[in-house]
Amino acid sequence: MVLNRRLEYGFNGYQVPTMPRAARSARKRCSPKKKVEDYSMCAFDLLATVAGKLLGGKDTSSPSINLSTKHDQVATTGGNSNEECQSSQKQLELQPYDQVASEIVGSKPVTSNDDPGDYFKEAKRAAMGFTDIKVSSDGPAVVTSDKLEKNEIGHFPESIAVDSCPNLKSSNYKLDNEINRKNVVELLECSNAPQDNGPGIYSLKDQVVWDAKPLVQISPGSNAKMSFDEEKSGPCDIFSQGKDNAVLDGKDGDKNSSGCTHRSNLKNPSSPAPCMGDRRIRKVLASTCQKVSTKWKEKLFPRHDVDLESDNCDKKSFYKFQGSQQIFPFKKRKFFDLNCQSNSGADIDGDCSDGRETPSMVGQRSPYQAANSNVKFRIESFRVPELFIEISETATVGSLKVLYFLLDNVLRTVMEAVSAILGGELRVGVVLEGKKVGDDSKTLVQTGICHGNNQVDALGFTLEPNSSQDVHFATRRVGPSVFHGSTCHPRSRYSHSRTELYEGIFDEPKGANNLGNAAESDRGSATSPTDLPTKVTSDSKALVPFSAGNRKNLVLVPVRRKSKHSEIAQRRIRRPFSVAEVEALVQAVEKLGTGRWRDVKLRAFDSAKHRTYVDLKDKWKTLVHTARISPQQRRGEPVPQELLDRVLTAHAYWSQQQAKQQLKHQYHGHHHHHQPETRLLL
DNA sequence: CTTAGGG
DNA sequence: CCCTAAG
Structure with missing residues (x-):
């Protein structure tokens, strides 16, 4: 018996803050609505990109970056700030893809006869678009989770500082401390509402961050100064605000971007983050994303005349860099297909079966430091999308804030998701009519699963953390996700039928039809996304994104769905009336x-x-x-x-x-x- | 939760 | 089909 249903994925329980209503309506006109999951997915996507960039390196020898969060004040003073790597820091490590692939796929072939747990685990992973990601939370790192737990705010309560290499003059890099930051988001929200140029700053979020189109690139190799010194100005200019005008001074012995041969053994937390030259964030106009970049530029720097093309010497090195690296086609399309599920189902075809491409470890690594937490995890394989962020060399701190915001968000999202999803083993549960079917030895018939259509409709699967060490995740972070409806049992090997999982195949009752008898799936009680919770609900652990005087900045807020079946809304499949x-x-x-x-x-x-x-x-x-x-x-x-x-x-x-x-x-x-x-x- | 309409 | 203002 095979019941193909659509499966829904998402970062359960997490929502991306929404923008003010006004802004929303404005945006509405310009872009199609996006759902929470879209944002989340995009965030993930972007993160993958950024991370890949940061982590990447031709020398796949042992590239890794440190993502650490500090609980203490992030005094980004001097290159000293790099004392970083305390025992508790996150470490991302890239490893040859093949190795991982074999681990995931090879060593653990998933077949219908195997443990369903693996099956779903893989499916889930694949759905997340991270088939090739692996996270290991071993080592001293794990310990850190405790801290996080204690933190009322959640995992990454405080701001994650996108720390730059020591070379960056701390004096100018006050992003974190000095800016009484109302938080980037806040700034965005407030400053927005500009003239009615449509979506205003929000488009930033949409275009740059969530669209996951290649927009940001972080090029550690050069020491260009952030440029973009914007002219002051315009109402829409959220970057030229008072002291925010400080210009980052990325000076230093710059090495050409491609040349960063950094050494640092990031693996060794204690060692100062290797700084490959300055870390520079600059705008890049990859041909593939020119349009986007332009848009972004326009949005961010409305009146800026900076000519990206003439972006000087760096440009040269940049392109060089770009060329040298292999751009990894991040199958975003696929990614979304999986998630968005085409109604026809026809759109999804075998193409998805090649879920694993060779990850290209490219780019240069740069110390990437997040502040505040001490959870470690390691990504052994990462799929690297195309390119991303870009910021000029002379951008002001104000503009940096934006970047910060973006990265922060992305990182958080990714970390959260990764931790939640891959941090521990996942256990599959079968739910029939709301009740868990505990006995795995029972036959389907015995449990009634194979009976009437009603039963089928009531059938669901849960995927939840099973790691004892990650109770934290299990209880709070990852609400059990539910695969509403699915095959009664996994069929065929995952690698080949993966797409089948995603298809919401609905066999239209042909001919004589039963107006309702047919076992028809239903989206179920998907809860509609709610707006940004700016308040903390005692039990949701949601965070207040920003409060005055509070450095904690915006974060993805864990939200507990009211329904036990926390699913993310998905457009229902089309079913023409007969x-x-x-x-x-x-x-x-x-x-x-x-x-x-x-x-x-x-x-x-x-x-x-x-x-x-x-x-x-x-x-x-x-x-x-x-x-x-x-x-x-x-x-x-x-x-x-x-x-x-x-x-x-x-x-x-x-x-x-x-x-x-x-x-x-x-x-x-x-x-x-x-x-x-x-x-x-x- | 239902209606009624626009998207 | 979705989204929502209204009731």
Whole structure:
């Protein structure tokens, strides 16, 4: 028995802060709405990119970067700040892809006969687009999680400082301390609302961060100064604010970007972060992302005339760098396909089966330091997308803030996700009608799973951490995710049928159809994303992104879904109404009218779980429209004219009734109004 | 939760 | 189909 259903993935429980309503509406006009998961996914994507960039290095020897968070004040003073690596720091380590691949796929072939746990684990991982990621939380690192736990705020409560190499003059790099930062986000939000140039600064988030298009590149190799010294200015300019104008002085012996041969054995936490030259963040206009970059530039530096092209010498080295590295096609597309699930399902095909490409470890590493926490984890393999961030050499601190914000967010998201997802073993649970099916030895029949359709609908899977050492994650961070509906049992090996998992295959009831009998999946009780929780709910551990005087900056807020089945909303698959359904609908409406969709639903589609009253209402709407247009303009399965005629008739009738009712009310409301209601009934 | 409409 | 303001 095979029940293909769509699986939904996401960073359970995490939401990306939303922007103010006003900004939202503005943005709405320009870009399609995105859902929380999209942001999360994108964040992940971006992070992958950034991390890859940071971690990458042609010398795949042992590139690694340190991601550490400090609890203490992040006094980014002098190169000294690098005392960093305390025992508790995060370490990302890149390792040859193949090695990992074999570990994931090879050594643990997942077949239907194997432990479902592995199966889902892989599926989940794949869905996350990190098939090739591996995290090991061994070593002294693990210990650190405790600290995090203690922290009320959550894992990465405090700001993560994107620390630069020692070369960077701390005096100028006050991003962290001096800027009374209202937090980048806040700045963004406040400063935004600029003239109505549309989305305003928010587009930054959208374009740069979440779109995951290549936009940011961090090129550690050069010591260019941040440039972009913006002119002061414009209202939209959030970068030129008072002291924020300090210009980063990235001076130092610059090595050409490609040349950073850094040594540092990042693996050794105690050793100062190797700084390959200065860390420079600059804008890059990769041909592939030119458009985006431009956009970004426009948004961030509205009036800046900086000519990216003429971005001096660095440009040269930059391109060199770029060229030398292998751009890894991050199958973003695929990534999203998995998540967004095409309705037709046709879009998803074998292409996904090649989930593993050779990771290109490219780029140069730079000390990348996050502040505050002490959890360590290691990424042994990382898929590197294309390119990213870019900031000029003379950008002001203000602009840095933006970058900071971006990176911070991304990093956090990734770290969280990685930790949560890969930090521990995952356990698969089977849930039937809300109850867990504990006995794995029972047969499907015994548990009733293979029975009626109802059972099937009630079948779900949970994926939850199983690591005792990561209780923290298990309890708070990762709400059990639920794969709503799925195959009764994993079939075939994952590597080949992976895509099948993602397909929400819905076998349309052909021909004679049962308006509702068919086992039809339903998106389930997906909870709709809520807006940014700016408040802490005692049990959700959500954070207050920013509060005055609080350095803690924005973070992804863990949100506990009300539903135990924490799923991320996903657009339902399209299920065209069959003629039979239309027939049923028409009949019901003829009887009940057009204002009682609830009743219509109960009357004619009670058993069709996937047809909500709203759906029925919408269908009626389209039916009316269809009936009014010429047959040539109609699409889809043709609806008998007879039915369409009835639709028009019924529609006319009930519309009249409705008008009648309204008039009646009006009449009663205004006793002086004596217009005979019948007058309009003609 | 339902309606009613716009997207 | 989705999203939501309204009721």
